[in-house]
Amino acid sequence: MSSHQPSPTLPASAESSALETRSTPPLRRSPVPFNRSSEEESEEPDSEEPDDSDDDGSAGEEDVTGESAECEADVEEEDISINLLDVDLQQCVTNLIRDDACERRCLQGKAGELEWLTCSLGQMSKVEKTTCILTLLGVLMQTDTAERRRGNGEREKFHYYLPFVGRVCRPSFARCLGVQPLTIQRYKKRVRDGNIAAQVHGNRLNKNASKIDLVWLVKWFKEFAAEVGEVVLVRVRMQKTKDGMVKKYYSREDYTLLPATFTWEALYDEMHKFVSLGLRVCEPARSTFRKLLSVHCPNIKIRSAQSNACDLCTIYQSRMRRGASAEQVEELGQHTESASRMRREYKKDKATVHASGGSSMNVFGIFYENEGAQTNYVYDEFVSGRGSDQINSRLQHFIRTVLLPAGKKHLIGYADNCSGQNKNNYVIKFFLAQVQMGVFERINYKFFVKGHTKNSCDRGFDHIRRHVGRYDCWKMDHIVSAVNEAATSSSAVHISRGNEFFKSYKPLVTELYKKLVGVQQYQIFSMEATKPGVVQCKKGPDDEPVEQDLRRKVDGVLTESTKVERMLTTL
Template sequence: MASQCSITSTASTIPYEETSFLNQEFVDELEIVHQLYFGNSELNDSSPNDVYFSEESDDNFDDDNDDENIHLDCSNDENVNQQPEIEPIHNSTPSRPCDREYVLQENFKSNTCGCTRLFNGKPCSEAIEWEKVINYRLSCLEKSKEELDLLIKVQLFHHRKTPDSKSSGNVRQRPHQTYFFAGFAVCRTFFAFVHGLHRKTIDSIAKSLDTDFLVPRTHGNKGMVPHNAVTLEQTQAVKHFIVTYGSQYGLPLPGRLPNYRSEKNVLLPSDKTKADIYQLYCTAFDSDNERFSYRKISLSTFKRIWLEQCPNIMIMKPSTDLCLKCQKHVYKISHGGNLSEEEKEMLLSCYYEHVKNVKTQRDYYRNICEISKINFLQLNTKERGQPPCSVDTQLHYSFDYAQQVLYPHYSQQVGPIFFKTPRKCQCFGISCEAPGTQIFYLIDEKYACVGKGENSVTSMLHHHFQFHAYGEKRVSLSMDNCSGQNKNNTVIGYGLWRVMRGLHDEIEFSMMEAGHTKFSPDWHFGLWKVRWRHSDVESMDDIAKTVQESSRKGYNIPQLVDDPDKPVVFSDWSTYLRKIFKPVPALKKYHHFRMTSERPGVVFVRQYANDPEVEVNLLKRNCDVIGLPETIDILGLDPARQWYLYEEISPLCRNSEFACPLPNVARPCKKVKFEK
């Protein structure tokens, strides 16, 4: 019994009225296109009695385990689809695109299957109608692997003799297969071609038929763990390495960038890629590979484990607060094709020196933070507001300004307020890395006459040591390189003034390299900004509430400058200290300033953490540090600003009593436009 597929064909369905007015040549071409896309031909079932074969004849039989019994006149039993031994047709002009399938069909038609014993000296490919062969082959190529397996198994099952069957009273030792197509006995090469498979694939399907019967084949490795699979122990080791690297080099910056809002994210510096970190993993593995019982993984596996096990550890995109020196070096190196080798080497040397200095300052910052944490755990009293210089320990603080906020502020902001300038609030943070807390100094716009310069920074530092410090004798302070706010003679002179007054035994100011100043205050500011976006604020008390609610465990602590219990007094420290101390020579090139009570009036400066200290005496003659500077008079908002808030902002507020009340001064004659 022969089993094969039938494909029904239909006549042309092109309407006569669509072709009656066209020329015959165009109609013929249209008919060809129609037949190409819609035409099918039927594989007519021919009677198996058309060709008779003897039961004992082996001309169309094949043993699965004996390739020498293949009854072909030639030995081209290789991949039918590839057929490397068949030369392509060069003298033919195909009427359709010469794709790979078309070339295979033409090559097989020209070179035939090679057998000559089944059809009286004619090969199978010439004895059977070629159009039926191609249509059947194309239908097989459209089937899925499982469908084609079942189709071939059904056909092989009806003409297969296995070792269980008997012939002439003898037990068969090997399976024996006869191949049929459209009712004709064919060779195995032709049978493989019409099904679009390799000869060895037909043998594999036949063996699967003997073992698994009429079910699709399954790969032998299905459900098995590969020998080179990553073990759980190895995955945990890679995860431990990534987590350790993140805790050591991660930047405290969650919530600051819009792309990283999650507070659990650990952001790595963008100077190293995952491939660079993988090289560090390989170095660590090679240095201690005797301790491990597993092999080293590849880069792709390292990235996959990172994504699966540590998705919260990410490499920060270098998109904000870019270092000017880094950008200049990168630009010159990338556009230095016409430079000489000496100039290129000099550029690379300068860039390497800059990166080295950045790493030195960052490592120094981490080191003093770790020392501060260890000392804090040994304190008997962990409450703020201790008397100055009362605890023999060393702690570390960091301070910086945040971007100002505008209030009234609503989570659902009305459109017109974006074109106005609401009331401003400055924020200055002093963070103590040991307990992980930060004091937020909230400064209303009425203190704008003080500004964001040296006097305001020094006044809030003085207030912090008076009301929020832990009474440490030695303190280290980190700040950024902004010369207008932090890195100036007033702040350095204030440190000398404190050690000379006995308020500290030793003070050190340290700064990281400009452009690489991400540190602890940025982390706290980021937490607050996440809360700020979803808050409704109409007064300074509401702003203080958002600071307090931004951290569930109380890491962010608000401090209003006009607090009735602990008010901040802004003083003219710059004028006062200028009378006592001389300016630091070449101030901007140094990153470390240390002063001690043993050498009053002397500051020890260093350019970088690994450089030797240089002693500089700043104390002027016949000067003392008795008394305090004069306070700065707070002028409040000028009349123009008060009337602007009342007339422009008040109609957009739900409650204008706090931010923009009715002024008690006369309206100015000329309108003033304010900038944000």
């Protein structure tokens, strides 16, 4: 049981990256050699790094002779950092040093060397980079490889060196080269197999898709459209910047609209018939057929099946399906502006014809869980308000017309926390009177927690709201019909003006029963025929009940069942 907000009012009248140029420092040291001195090897203990980690020996440097130094000084420095596009060099090097989790901090203090390495890798293509890594691994695996046993297998263990940088750990080796450690493992397996060439893969067409003659397919489709289609001129807006000024240009494009009978299924059948005549062409699949032609023939569309649909609207909307820009939306808005003005004028004239003073509609729904049906009481604001008397009158009608004929004796009702309508003394006293009269043996009146009152009635209201929104409702009869047709489980009870449907229950229940104290702090109210006039109040399903006897005592006599029945039957 829930009340609904008033329904719509009846009308009264109706990244570019900047090219970074950083000068690199001169190369003052030669590449790190792979031979080691025996003293250095004995000084450094073995590491416990797993799987091909670098833990034995250290790298030494070759002495730079004066002759070689002069040669290096005479060679003109080449700025290679300008080839590192779209990457912040300093940030890249900083990230490599920061993310170095090695205990020896093998990248610490080698920022310049890392810059040289990063710039060099930035000049390589993907295949060149892969070949470089494979070659580097092939050399490293032949320098200081030690065979050790792990379990039942043999393990090759060697140290990792990077150009310019020197000896590093395996994770840093992978990160500096821009690959994953598992990729290094895969490359090592390829080197062991005797191949240091990059594996050719990727950028290959699907075998079936590569057999499709796309040129023929597009040519056939255009010829077919020129034969059966109709050319429609569409105004297209373009925007260009000239001398710092943004100028807009308008041009015309020819669109071809195919008849609505030529769906994509029908078009594929036409193409299949053409190929079946003996043409040696590989047919695409149905989904590929539509995908290819939609991309390569954007100016050929299928006309809407609706006879009153605008061709330009069909073209504009089909262009916007894969992502609409602001210009496309504006074009559609300009195209439909005049039609929108006439549509508003049409609705205005209809509102003038059906003008009847305008009123707000009230809908109160009661969902009967036993039958899965909802009864909606509909009336306008001039019939009555939305107080407790209106709630009790509708409850009385529902009890008399639905529950009593079904022979129900136990009623469980749920409602929202609206204190002005459902959760108040007058509705609780009304239910208490029904139990004391013998209409029901037990009534449990329960309330949802405020702010969490979603229930079955709201689902019915959603059906009504969507259904009414699709129709023009100008009269009360239109709304009643819309409520009835909103769902198969929905029925409407129209309360017209002048109908004595609503009764005044406040004075009667006030005379019969006292006020229930603290009604707003409880969520569950229970009334039993074995305890006449007593309401059991609970703050939650697991709380202990608090009993309150609401019967008034007049001349020492408490309110009796006969008095309750006599007073309520007079209404």
